[in-house]
Amino acid sequence: MLMPDAAPLDRLADFPAIPEGWAYLDTAATAQKPAPVVDAITRAYGETYATVHRGVYQRSADMTLAFEAARRRVAGFIGAPSPDEVVFVRGATEGINLVAQCWAGTQLKAGDRILLSMLEHHSNIVPWQMVAERNGLGLDVVPLTADGRIDLDAMERMIRPEHKLVALAHVSNVLGSVLDAERAVRIAHAAGAKILLDGCQAVPRLAVDVAALGCDFYVFSGHKLYGPTGIGVLWGRSELLDAMPPYQGGGSMIDKVSFARTTYAPPPGRFEAGTPHIVGVLGLHAAIDYVEGIGLDAIHVHETALVARARDALGRINSVRLLGPDDSAGIVSFVVEGVHPHDVATILDEGRVAIRAGHHCAQPLMEALGVEATARASFGVYNGPADIDALVRGVERVSRIFG
Numbered sequence: 001m002l003m004p005d006a007a008p009l010d011r012l013a014d015f016p017a018i019p020e021g022w023a024y025l026d027t028a029a030t031a032q033k034p035a036p037v038v039d040a041i042t043r044a045y046g047e048t049y050a051t052v053h054r055g056v057y058q059r060s061a062d063m064t065l066a067f068e069a070a071r072r073r074v075a076g077f078i079g080a081p082s083p084d085e086v087v088f089v090r091g092a093t094e095g096i097n098l099v100a101q102c103w104a105g106t107q108l109k110a111g112d113r114i115l116l117s118m119l120e121h122h123s124n125i126v127p128w129q130m131v132a133e134r135n136g137l138g139l140d141v142v143p144l145t146a147d148g149r150i151d152l153d154a155m156e157r158m159i160r161p162e163h164k165l166v167a168l169a170h171v172s173n174v175l176g177s178v179l180d181a182e183r184a185v186r187i188a189h190a191a192g193a194k195i196l197l198d199g200c201q202a203v204p205r206l207a208v209d210v211a212a213l214g215c216d217f218y219v220f221s222g223h224k225l226y227g228p229t230g231i232g233v234l235w236g237r238s239e240l241l242d243a244m245p246p247y248q249g250g251g252s253m254i255d256k257v258s259f260a261r262t263t264y265a266p267p268p269g270r271f272e273a274g275t276p277h278i279v280g281v282l283g284l285h286a287a288i289d290y291v292e293g294i295g296l297d298a299i300h301v302h303e304t305a306l307v308a309r310a311r312d313a314l315g316r317i318n319s320v321r322l323l324g325p326d327d328s329a330g331i332v333s334f335v336v337e338g339v340h341p342h343d344v345a346t347i348l349d350e351g352r353v354a355i356r357a358g359h360h361c362a363q364p365l366m367e368a369l370g371v372e373a374t375a376r377a378s379f380g381v382y383n384g385p386a387d388i389d390a391l392v393r394g395v396e397r398v399s400r401i402f403g
């Protein structure tokens with residue numbers, strides 16, 4: 001296999017929670033936080049804290065400016081035409097539930113269908129099942145290619161006018177396979193369907209431009225992008241958001257309230273009931289600054305080199321079966337024949353290598369792969385070749401122990 005030169009990002013020193021000699025390889029679950037993000041959070045609570053949108057006093061007005069500056073930063077980061085199309089949510093899970101309830105739940109009727117893929121995270125399956133049950137919708141599932149990509153040829157054959165929505169992962173959280181999103185959008189739109197992309201694993205490792213992709217909804221979580229937990233983004237086309245009813249009722253999402261009749265604020269406020277995660281939003285802003293300071297192209301080259309190194313070395317171990325395509329983005333799933341992935345992860349942990357083992361919230365994918373679980377190593381800007389070598393040494397040890 002061609003081994004691209006590892007781009008020496010060498011960002012480990014930015015991450016106060018990663019001790020020397022610990023190979024943290026679980027970024028697909030959640031990324032560690034760089035000092036600028038930790039500092040932004042500390043400063044927000046320790047120096048500049050106040051509520052947003054309501055206060056007349058200067059501190060609150062300043063916080064509101066910072067909060068809305070973060071919204072513009074997010075819009076710029078994902079190429080959204082307007083910051084009003086950026087809705088702050090708790091994470092990708094809430095973003096998808098919001099679209100399921102407020103778009104699918106109100107626009108789709110009995111007989112309409114939703115098209116998903118076999119590799120979706122449960123958060124891009126269950127919300128659609130819930131609305132399908134309520135509204136009498138059908139669900140269909142696009143199969144995978146032999147190397148673990150969403151099979152767009154199959155999707156093109158399957159899609160019908162009854163399909164009103166397609167919802168797909170931009171990058172698989174298990175296999176790292178990257179969707180040809182432009183083609184998926186073309187296929188969906190040619191059939192008259194809207195398309196939501198789950199960008200959780202894409203935004204930390206690929207430059208994303210929702211306008212160029214042409215999709216209708218895009219969601220991601222802040223905590224996988226080196227930002228805080230509890231904050232995420234739903235981007236939606238303005239004409240779609242404008243036509244959607246509120247998600248939750250409460251403060252901030254209204255225009256005027258009376259017992260006779262309440263009217264709602266325009267998006268994005270309509271979808272942001274209650275006091276928002278103010279500090280989370282500021283932390284997300286700092287995370288985007290951090291990631292763009294390195295550059296997503298540089299991150300992509302770096303992670304591609306780590307994936308190549310890992311797949312090459314793990315592939316030489318007889319008992320290892322690699323899953324997913326060779327050009328997966330930042331994520332390598334594998335099984336060691338005859339060894340439960342939990343045992344693999346436990347033995348690796350003894351060697352100070354942290355990986356994830358389990359079904360990764362993708363049980364239908366596990367079934368399609370014919371496994372109960374996988375071991376998954378996933379990479380970030382703090383990882384280097386030494387982490388991969390520690391992983392490989394650990395898996396060799398597993399192989400010897402169970403050999």
Ligand code: PMP
Nearest residue numbers: 091092093121123173198200221
């Ligand atoms: N989709 C994908 C592809 C994911 O990797 C995850 C997180 N593992 C989610 C959705 C859900 O994200 P969250 O739990 O942050 O809402």
